[in-house]
Amino acid sequence: MAYTKRFDGRGFEEIRKMSAEVGIISRAKGSARFQIGDTIAIAAVHGPRELHPRFLRKPDKGVLRCDYDMVSFSVSERKRPGSSRRSMEISHVTGKSIEPVLDLSKYPNTVIDVFITIPQANAGTRCAGICAASLALADAGIPMKDLVVAISVGKAGDKVVMDLTKEEEDHAEGATDIPVAMTPRNGEYTLLQLDGDISKDELKEALVLAKKGCDEIYTLMQKTLRDSFKEKK
Amino acid sequence: MGTIITKDRIVIPGQVIAEGMDYLPAKGTFREGESIIATVLGLLRIEGRLINVVPLRGPYLPKAGDVVIGTIEEIGFGGWQVDIGIAYPANLSMKEATKEFIERGADLARYYNFNDIIFATITNVIRLKAVDLSMNGQGLRKLPPGRLIDVDPTKIPRIIGKQGSMISMIKEKTKCQIVVGQNGKAWIKGETAEDELKADQAIRKIEAEGHNEGLTEHMEKFLE
Numbered sequence: 001m002a003y004t005k006r007f008d009g010r011g012f013e014e015i016r017k018m019s020a021e022v023g024i025i026s027r028a029k030g031s032a033r034f035q036i037g038d039t040i041a042i043a044a045v046h047g048p049r050e051l052h053p054r055f056l057r058k059p060d061k062g063v064l065r066c067d068y069d070m071v072s073f074s075v076s077e078r079k080r081p082g083s084s085r086r087s088m089e090i091s092h093v094t095g096k097s098i099e100p101v102l103d104l105s106k107y108p109n110t111v112i113d114v115f116i117t118i119p120q121a122n123a124g125t126r127c128a129g130i131c132a133a134s135l136a137l138a139d140a141g142i143p144m145k146d147l148v149v150a151i152s153v154g155k156a157g158d159k160v161v162m163d164l165t166k167e168e169e170d171h172a173e174g175a176t177d178i179p180v181a182m183t184p185r186n187g188e189y190t191l192l193q194l195d196g197d198i199s200k201d202e203l204k205e206a207l208v209l210a211k212k213g214c215d216e217i218y219t220l221m222q223k224t225l226r227d228s229f230k231e232k233k
Numbered sequence: 234m235g236t237i238i239t240k241d242r243i244v245i246p247g248q249v250i251a252e253g254m255d256y257l258p259a260k261g262t263f264r265e266g267e268s269i270i271a272t273v274l275g276l277l278r279i280e281g282r283l284i285n286v287v288p289l290r291g292p293y294l295p296k297a298g299d300v301v302i303g304t305i306e307e308i309g310f311g312g313w314q315v316d317i318g319i320a321y322p323a324n325l326s327m328k329e330a331t332k333e334f335i336e337r338g339a340d341l342a343r344y345y346n347f348n349d350i351i352f353a354t355i356t357n358v359i360r361l362k363a364v365d366l367s368m369n370g371q372g373l374r375k376l377p378p379g380r381l382i383d384v385d386p387t388k389i390p391r392i393i394g395k396q397g398s399m400i401s402m403i404k405e406k407t408k409c410q411i412v413v414g415q416n417g418k419a420w421i422k423g424e425t426a427e428d429e430l431k432a433d434q435a436i437r438k439i440e441a442e443g444h445n446e447g448l449t450e451h452m453e454k455f456l457e
Binding site: 014029030047048049050051101103106108109110138139140141142143144145146147183184185222225226229 | 243245246247248249261263265270272273274275288289290291292294320322330360361362387437444
């Protein structure tokens with residue numbers, strides 16, 4: 001059976017409703033909340049601070065350390081709290097996707113910690129996490145060459161779709177999930193993962209869709225960062 | 234010919250500010266090909282051909298000549314280690330700490346003890362891990378116990394104001410002694426806790442609204 005109508009009634013190339021804000025955690029150097037549909041990600045930046053263990057220090061530049069964590073009540077079936085194989089992988093790829101834009105040469109031998117917490121999940125959490133982390137780093141005033149924007153695209157049934165929900169990921173006829181992170185200014189990919197089957201042409205189509213989604217998110221992120229100064233008047 | 238592309242007062246990281254080789258990237262910017270791009274979230278300042286972005290938030294980077302407030306973290310054999318709000322503690326050597334003669338093997342805690350607050354100057358920065366402090370200079374001293382607050386280091390110039398106008402106003406209106414360090418720490422001591430709280434709130438208000446125009450009038454009204 002062909003996939004003709006999406007579960008939540010969106011268009012196939014339509015993104016879920018988004019909102020974002022920065023400076024939500026007063027004790028952190030920078031923080032942000034990014035919400036896309038029912039998925040919420042909160043990021044907090046601490047540092048530059050002393051790095052332990054010592055052997056991880058780099059004498060020429062600072063180190064970025066990301067930590068992704070889903071709280072136990074974020075999903076419908078209780079998640080066992082704490083680190084897991086999955087969260088370790090996501091922490092790693094989040095760090096790798098943000099690192100290329102950061103300029104940490106002024107903070108040698110230090111670490112910048114980014115803690116990403118998912119209080120509510122409905123697919124696309126790693127992408128929401130990357131968006132929140134990127135906003136929080138900009139809010140903390142860490143020098144960056146560009147922001148990083150992420151969106152998940154993929155295939156549900158026989159259609160290439162944008163921004164999958166959990167229902168679509170679990171679609172009976174198999175779904176493909178492709179989280180993409182890119183730098184909006186020159187469109188360089190910093191993250192590209194693929195889970196499922198997809199043909200070459202469909203992948204190309206999906207990446208075009210991802211670019212479109214990223215542009216939409218980038219507009220929101222720009223607005224969020226500027227408005228964080230306006231509202232305090 | 235170079236052209237300024239953006240019309241925004243506040244620029245965000247990755248935003249293209251200008252095109253062409255006529256403009257030069259200064260603080261908070263870098264050049265990529267022909268374009269000049271912002272690296273921090275901040276206010277755009279164009280001075281002739283130079284393009285600056287003054288950060289609105291950000292960590293403190295120590296530089297020689299800055300006056301800072303720190304707390305004693307560790308007492309060693311030859312001096313003290315001081316937390317000045319950066320990743321690693323700064324060093325205050327015995328020679329730079331006091332003009333008094335310190336006898337060999339003397340107890341250094343007699344001069345500065347743990348958790349003492351000091352107002353010092355940075356004499357030398359080699360790396361973030363090697364920052365030297367000195368207590369020789371005008372007004373540099375051990376501060377008596379008071380309220381020590383953290384503010385964003387990028388807002389310190391606004392808290393001090395032009396030739397210290399803003400900080401003098403707060404001092405006068407709240408009748409508090411206030412010392413502000415360039416590392417984003419402020420020390421407040423007043424006669425009553427209410428006075429201290431008022432000064433604290435005033436500083437926090439500047440931190441939140443420092444980038445807006447008409448700040449002085451706004452603060453005058455607040456302190457009345």
